[in-house]
Amino acid sequence: MNTTQTPSSFEQFRGTASYITSPELRDVVNVAVALQKPLLIRGEPGTGKTLLAHTVAEALGAELFHWHIKSTTKAQEGLYVYDTVQRLNDSRFGGADVGDIAQYIKLGAVGKSFTSPERSVLLIDEIDKADMEFPNDLLHELDRMSFEVAETQQLVEAKNRPVVIITSNAEKELPDAFLRRCIFHYIDFPSPEMMAQIVDVHHPYIDKKLAQMCLRRFYALRNNPAVRKKPSTSELVDWIGALIAAGISADTLAREIPFLGVLLKREEDLGQY
Structure with missing residues (x-):
């Protein structure tokens, strides 16, 4: 052998x-x-x-x-x-x-x-x-x-x-x-710096301001102790894809969180927002 x-x-x-x-x-x-x-x-x-x-x-x-x-x-x-x-x-x-x-x-x-x-x-x-x-x-x-x-x-x-x-x-x-x-x-969950690199791989043409706001919103969700099912990397990538397809701007994202169901998959978690 x-x-x-x-x-x-x-x-x-x-x-x-x-x-x-x-x-x-x-x-x-x-x-x-x-x-x-x-x-x-x-x-x-x-x-x-x-x-x-x-x-x-x-x-x-x-x-x-x-x-x-x-x-x-x-x-x-x-x-x-x-x-x-x-x-x-x-x-x-x-x-x-x-x-x-x-x-x-x-x-x-x-x-x-x-x-x-x-x-x-x-x-x-x-x-x-x-x-x-x-x-x-x-x-x-x-x-x-x-x-x-x-x-x-x-x-x-x-x-x-x-x-x-x-x-x-x-x-x-x-x-x-x-x-x-x-x-x-x-495997530790990616830091914001590493996550920014991951996002850049999957969405290389994303507006930088939008990318920064996406990460800010994403980690705020993950750090919320009331959220039981924390959103994952793959869900972030999908969510950003939805935002880009819908033409959502960074300014809009600063005021609201569109397509929240792409990130959060439990009714009680969605109820927090």
């Missing part, structure tokens, strides 16, 4: 033109790649955790395998699934050799990243959505970069060790044994 990576320019990862990163985030990505360990990213929704994996894949020129976790997701599904329903249908209606079980084995995102002919990026997204045993169920496979298909006794080994990025919204604590195997980084 080839899990040794040769040095490349990616070890100097600096983000991309469309993804603004802090120096700390750039460093931790490079450390995780150098040490060949999963990178666990935490932060509130809307801080760019999922988008980071897309950016890393773009910087690598690598394929991204995205495994979005739900409350009902089982670790086995990321490795492979045995399509018993299809095999039953084939046995009833013909058209396939049902004795060849291998054709009914469908690799999941983890399995596909292991068998990729080139180094890939594996995103395990929102791991804290699953039950508490889910992370521990993946420890062996992520450590050894291999697993066995029980139905065929086939050993699936990583041809090229993928870059593993795991995101969490911190909805529940993850097991210590799992945390020990990861490089960890918490």
Whole structure:
């Protein structure tokens, strides 16, 4: 199994033109790649955790395998699934050799990243959505970069060790044994200065006075303790797009907050304004 990576320019990862990163985030990505360990990213929704994996894949020129976790997701599904329903249908209606079980084995995102002919990026997204045993169920496979298909006794080994990025919204604590195997980084919510750079990336032609007023209004909303669901970066970008499309000026924005429903998503929060 080839899990040794040769040095490349990616070890100097600096983000991309469309993804603004802090120096700390750039460093931790490079450390995780150098040490060949999963990178666990935490932060509130809307801080760019999922988008980071897309950016890393773009910087690598690598394929991204995205495994979005739900409350009902089982670790086995990321490795492979045995399509018993299809095999039953084939046995009833013909058209396939049902004795060849291998054709009914469908690799999941983890399995596909292991068998990729080139180094890939594996995103395990929102791991804290699953039950508490889910992370521990993946420890062996992520450590050894291999697993066995029980139905065929086939050993699936990583041809090229993928870059593993795991995101969490911190909805529940993850097991210590799992945390020990990861490089960890918490993405702080962007400062006004960094947010101004993000806005400039998404709306490069925005009037500067309008951009400043948008940020002032946005952070005032976020800093209001009565607002329970704080608006995120993506909501700010959408809101500014709506303001630009409607021709809202900075002076108008100083007096009122149009399209507040783009920023605030709870009735009780809207009631504050």
